[in-house]
Amino acid sequence: xxxxxxxxxxxxxxxxxxxxxxxxxxxxxxxxxxxxxxxxxxxxxxxxxxxxxxxxxxxxxxxxxxxxxxxxxxxxxxxxxxxxxxxxxxxxxxxxxxxxxxxxxxxxxxxxxxxxxxxxxxxxxxxxxxxxxxxxxxxxxxxxxxxxxxxxxxxxxxxxxxxxxxxxxxxxxxxxxxxxxxxxxxxxxxxxxxxxxxxxxxxxxxxxxxxxxxxxxxxxxxxxxxxxxxxxxxxxxxxxxxxxxxxxxxxxxxxxxxxxxxxxxxxxxxxxxxxxxxxxxxxxxxxxxxxxxxxxxxxxxxxxxxxxxxxxxxxxxxxxxxxx
Amino acid sequence: xxxxxxxxxxxxxxxxxxxxxxxxxxxxxxxxxxxxxxxxxxxxxxxxxxxxxxxxxxxxxxxxxxxxxxxxxxxxxxxxxxxxxxxxxxxxxxxxxxxxxxxxxxxxxxxxxxxxxxxxxxxxxxxxxxxxxxxxxxxxxxxxxxxxxxxxxxxxxxxxxxxxxxxxxxxxxxxxxxxxxxxxxxxxxxxxxxxxxxxxxxxxxxxxxxxxxxxxxxxxxxxxxxxxxxxxxxxxxxxxxxxxxxxxxxxxxxxxxxxxxxxxxxxxxxxxxxxxxxxxxxxxxxxxxxxxxxxxxxxxxxxxxxxxxxxxxxxxxxxxxx
Numbered sequence: 001x002x003x004x005x006x007x008x009x010x011x012x013x014x015x016x017x018x019x020x021x022x023x024x025x026x027x028x029x030x031x032x033x034x035x036x037x038x039x040x041x042x043x044x045x046x047x048x049x050x051x052x053x054x055x056x057x058x059x060x061x062x063x064x065x066x067x068x069x070x071x072x073x074x075x076x077x078x079x080x081x082x083x084x085x086x087x088x089x090x091x092x093x094x095x096x097x098x099x100x101x102x103x104x105x106x107x108x109x110x111x112x113x114x115x116x117x118x119x120x121x122x123x124x125x126x127x128x129x130x131x132x133x134x135x136x137x138x139x140x141x142x143x144x145x146x147x148x149x150x151x152x153x154x155x156x157x158x159x160x161x162x163x164x165x166x167x168x169x170x171x172x173x174x175x176x177x178x179x180x181x182x183x184x185x186x187x188x189x190x191x192x193x194x195x196x197x198x199x200x201x202x203x204x205x206x207x208x209x210x211x212x213x214x215x216x217x218x219x220x221x222x223x224x225x226x227x228x229x230x231x232x233x234x235x236x237x238x239x240x241x242x243x244x245x246x247x248x249x250x251x252x253x254x255x256x257x258x259x260x261x262x263x264x265x266x267x268x269x270x271x272x273x274x275x276x277x278x279x280x281x282x283x284x285x286x287x288x289x290x291x292x293x294x295x296x297x298x299x300x301x302x303x304x305x306x307x308x309x310x311x312x313x314x315x316x317x318x319x320x321x322x323x324x
Numbered sequence: 325x326x327x328x329x330x331x332x333x334x335x336x337x338x339x340x341x342x343x344x345x346x347x348x349x350x351x352x353x354x355x356x357x358x359x360x361x362x363x364x365x366x367x368x369x370x371x372x373x374x375x376x377x378x379x380x381x382x383x384x385x386x387x388x389x390x391x392x393x394x395x396x397x398x399x400x401x402x403x404x405x406x407x408x409x410x411x412x413x414x415x416x417x418x419x420x421x422x423x424x425x426x427x428x429x430x431x432x433x434x435x436x437x438x439x440x441x442x443x444x445x446x447x448x449x450x451x452x453x454x455x456x457x458x459x460x461x462x463x464x465x466x467x468x469x470x471x472x473x474x475x476x477x478x479x480x481x482x483x484x485x486x487x488x489x490x491x492x493x494x495x496x497x498x499x500x501x502x503x504x505x506x507x508x509x510x511x512x513x514x515x516x517x518x519x520x521x522x523x524x525x526x527x528x529x530x531x532x533x534x535x536x537x538x539x540x541x542x543x544x545x546x547x548x549x550x551x552x553x554x555x556x557x558x559x560x561x562x563x564x565x566x567x568x569x570x571x572x573x574x575x576x577x578x579x580x581x582x583x584x585x586x587x588x589x590x591x592x593x594x595x596x597x598x599x600x601x602x603x604x605x606x607x608x609x610x611x612x613x614x615x616x617x618x619x620x621x622x623x624x625x626x627x628x629x630x631x632x633x634x635x636x637x638x639x640x641x642x643x644x645x646x
Binding site: 277 | 339340342343346350351353461462464466467468469470473474476477480481580581583584585587588592602603606607609614617618621622625626629
């Protein structure tokens with residue numbers, strides 16, 4: 001990614017496509033004379049085009065809008081409340097009668113509604129963790145990469161430490177000890193460990209770009225550190241940040257589900273897709289209790305990953321199309 | 325090379341100390357392991373008092389870390405905080421079981437993943453390539469616990485329906501004890517191994533494919549073809565060998581994730597591995613057992629990362645460590 005610039009010679013068109021006063025190069029004159037329309041495109045509009053042409057990404061986006069839409073409007077979409085108990089309909093198989101599309105659980109709660117509310121919880125966790133950890137990672141990575149020195153050292157040592165343990169073990173310990181409970185608490189714990197990945201990426205970009213001529217030029221013309229960092233270097237890191245932020249949504253949702261499944265995550269009554277699978281484990285003969293919440297997790301993560309891959313291909317064309 | 329290894333080893337010692345120190349502070353500040361005991365009216369106050377004195381629970385946390393460190397180094401992590409039995413035998417036993425499952429799973433995942441990666445790269449954009457791309461996307465999106473549970477339920481159903489025992493769905497052996505490589509043991513660990521290898525397979529096949537494509541398009545491969553080297557020889561000798569190098573690093577870095585996956589998988593299959601041990605001890609806030617797990621896994625992961633770097637330098641002479 002480079003600074004968003006116009007694809008035609010500078011002095012003709014600004015970033016937003018409006019014409020700027022100045023001498024008009026002959027090639028453009030000829031185009032206009034020939035009666036052809038001249039459309040100015042920025043790097044971002046190229047990226048947008050690449051993204052919208054990415055078939056898998058568009059499929060993922062549509063799926064995500066449907067799933068997250070259902071979660072966001074759970075109150076309208078779900079036919080029942082997630083905690084409404086109906087002891088006459090215990091462990092009922094999926095049926096359209098009474099709108100129990102996904103059946104009912106061991107105390108007769110409508111499973112479809114519980115899954116929809118579970119999506120809402122996953123969505124909150126995923127988005128919160130992605131946004132907060134990206135912001136933390138961005139600031140720390142920028143400072144470490146720009147100033148280097150001790151802060152860079154501390155950052156890299158913390159990353160080393162985090163890398164010495166399986167992520168889920170750290171998170172399990174954290175949530176077992178700091179207290180499980182609401183989705184916000186879990187999100188906070190996840191975010192406080194997820195930022196290291198983004199910080200390292202941002203740091204890498206800053207380390208290489210701070211030596212570039214345009215940064216030197218900005219410095220020479222009297223720009224302050226903050227202006228150079230956020231105005232000149234930061235836009236170049238946005239591509240990787242957006243891509244990794246998107247993939248962090250998927251990782252956070254998967255991690256939250258695993259924590260809740262093990263009993264160290266979100267506590268009832270808040271419905272969580274991971275915790276829902278537990279009732280499938282205790283009732284293995286009732287397949288719908290296992291299959292539906294699990295499939296929903298797979299669908300969400302799959303869609304997020306498709307969108308993430310599409311964004312990577314659109315924003316970050318040099319990077320290989322492979323995910324760790 | 326030797327100086328590099330020595331330097332890395334020396335460097336990992338402070339990392340390990342810092343990591344255990346932070347974990348210790350973290351673990352001891354957040355939970356009171358005695359809260360549960362205090363609620364039990366049958367345990368007299370004097371016992372609790374003894375526990376506090378024995379474990380120095382009334383001392384400042386930094387001091388307690390050094391008490392713990394002494395126990396860990398000289399008495400192999402000492403006794404468990406709550407059950408008054410030594411931790412080390414539990415750790416070695418469970419770690420042995422986990423090692424069997426994890427290494428078998430990684431072996432299966434790497435062999436199949438590399439084979440699929442090679443074929444996908446040679447036949448890029450073929451039906452085979454697309455099929456396995458889809459499978460690996462599913463593998464990335466699959467929660468480990470859910471996959472484990474599906475396999476478990478499937479084989480329980482098969483048993484209940486046709487009364488044939490293909491694979492066992494929980495535990496490690498049918499009897500109270502069994503040998504490490506008996507058929508009975510393999511029937512027990514087959515499903516945990518399958519779970520872990522399906523998840524890792526996605527990673528290896530994708531990386532192998534990308535790595536192969538990288539090498540196939542390089543100049544020396546074109547040169548080899550131009551010289552008239554037969555295609556299979558180009559693939560096996562010139563491409564495959566070089567494409568395999570990054571996989572070594574990936575496999576070592578993936579170990580942390582696999583150990584994490586083992587926590588979940590062992591819990592689902594109630595397998596007596598170190599991950600299950602960790603989760604059950606975490607549930608009772610058994611401080612010293614949790615610390616033992618965190619320390620042992622940290623040592624293993626640091627060791628494997630070092631091994632990967634050394635192997636990488638050995639396999640790829642372009643890499644030089646000074």
